[in-house]
Amino acid sequence: MEYPQGIHSFGINIGIKDDTPDFALIYSEVVCQAAAVFTRNNYPGAPVIVGREHIRDGKLQAIVINSKNSNVATGAKGVEDSRAICRAIGKSLNIEPGLVLPSSTGVIGVPLPIDKILNACEISQSKLRPGNLEEVAEAIMTTDTRKKISKRMIQRNGKEGMIYGIAKGAGMIEPNMATMLAYIISDFHTEGDLQADLKSVVDDSFNCISIDSDTSTSDTVVVMTNGLSGSLPSDEFRKILLEISTDLSKMIARDGEGATKLIILEIDKARDSLQANKIGKSIINSPLVKTAIYGGDPNWGRLVMAIGKVFDEPIAYDDLEIYFGDLPVKNADQATKTKLSEYLKTNEEIHILCKLGQGSHKKTFYGCDLTEKYVEENAYYTT
């Protein structure tokens, strides 16, 4: 079994910008339980506005996505476009428009090429293939360099099913809904509260990513379960949902625009989650920390700086322990520095551990290094 039962999808090119895939649909044979979390940016995209309405009753049957244009800052016309897309999909699939969640990602402030999209919606039914979710994972990419998929097979009461997650996102990514788009599909329901499960999982996964401290106007994580394989206890469902969300979060951070390295930062011995968040985000967002890691420079003073610039969370210097991999960095001697530099230069996954000595809270953050290529991509990714 490769896909959740009863799921059909496709991803195709409809010429929104170039000839790469830019339009995708995910459809479930039966109505799904669904939950979503969206960007906290004060100027959410039109699809986010419409998506919030459609998810309100906790039910979805389809997700329609275009890349290359985000339908953000497009005013009332943009919202009407998103509604029209849902109506057209509803008509093609013979379902209520309110069961369709719209998503768009790409440039901000440019009207959607709505005719192209509505034409594609009309023929959607005929394009659907069973499973086929890799096509969706590809069609939703913008500056991503690779597809992001994570899935887990699950056996339960003699039935086999799965949770299948796909995501995209490489820039404009920071706290509070830290991915552009992620879709998690399952043929198992949870026996718990799907929205609560999702919210707690997102706080420990997607919301711990930072690529560039910029918060997108389109961020969306949606989970859709059709229950064709039965239900899972909430604990088990959440555990697997967290595994998949963490996998996808790492893939997004590793594929950060221009990135050469994934940074996995563990904040340990924090007083609480708030303190871990403030300090974790300060480090993972610091351009000087990110460039040092890119350069393979064990410049641990920059980590100290980044911890110290959280003015309202002073940590006594002597309480602080910092490790790259398993090497302590504070006051490293020349031999250790050489090892540290080698660690940074020879690994694609850099583990940093900061023990704050304030309590027992632990939290992990995901980021990437900052390279010339990030600048190039964003200087010339044009309107």
Added chain:
Amino acid sequence: MEYPQGIHSFGINIGIKDDTPDFALIYSEVVCQAAAVFTRNNYPGAPVIVGREHIRDGKLQAIVINSKNSNVATGAKGVEDSRAICRAIGKSLNIEPGLVLPSSTGVIGVPLPIDKILNACEISQSKLRPGNLEEVAEAIMTTDTRKKISKRMIQRNGKEGMIYGIAKGAGMIEPNMATMLAYIISDFHTEGDLQADLKSVVDDSFNCISIDSDTSTSDTVVVMTNGLSGSLPSDEFRKILLEISTDLSKMIARDGEGATKLIILEIDKARDSLQANKIGKSIINSPLVKTAIYGGDPNWGRLVMAIGKVFDEPIAYDDLEIYFGDLPVKNADQATKTKLSEYLKTNEEIHILCKLGQGSHKKTFYGCDLTEKYVEENAYYTT
């Protein structure tokens, strides 16, 4: 007249890192009134710790500065080194060590080459030249590409004097004491409260710069007035102090590591200073705004994103006006976009105006574009 009266100085190389100038001294013939503001980073450098003690009585007679090593995260030994430097300068100049303010800038976490520095302190008296402050401006540079000097001649009651400011700083620069080091020297006293004057001026100048959102552990702005040309009314003193501080702030932002453009961002019609600060900093720090300006891309959607990610300050989209130069950017048509792109590409000083429509508060921020060169410099600026 080129310098404030009664001021002597020098800047020389003593081999801390390479053969560029790295050690400087400013000395006044008479004891000065003095005020300073320092970094809010929770791990201030040793010189900041000692400087805070020495400025407490509002009096200074000399400032001793080394570049290439910041004496930060160097523990009790670092603080003792800073004290020893003040004692050695005091001995050479025959003044109290408490009248000497120490400053260091450069790499973090490496012990000072204290013997070299103490040797230089011993012969300081003999190196002093009248005025000569350009040498200081040069000796305090690290990754700076040019000296930063701003001065104003002042005539008062038949006497001629001046306020003379020098600064350095190009990276690890953000809110709350947004420069590495700035020294402002005058032969006029203020008739007002020097510390209050300085504090209010810094809030409207140095604290409005951001190069990379990282807050240095060494930031220091100190003003020293010897009164040899008399006193100025507080209003007049503050006005000129603000002019000089604004000049220096622009120079620092323009010389941001790798920068090709100065960004002058005016936030207008804000509710208050707090709202202007949050939104101004969000824009001026946004890597996506900074790279768009570098690329000459009029991608105004990124400005909207940066305003919208200040979650606790929602601004109705329709209230928002945004201009590059005098060109409105919201919903720009193709002709305007072409003009906008030309404006961005042909100017070294980019003016952005954001009217929030919330009140009447106005504040200006200074930043720079983000380029491949920033990454290069910081990836390989090594410990």
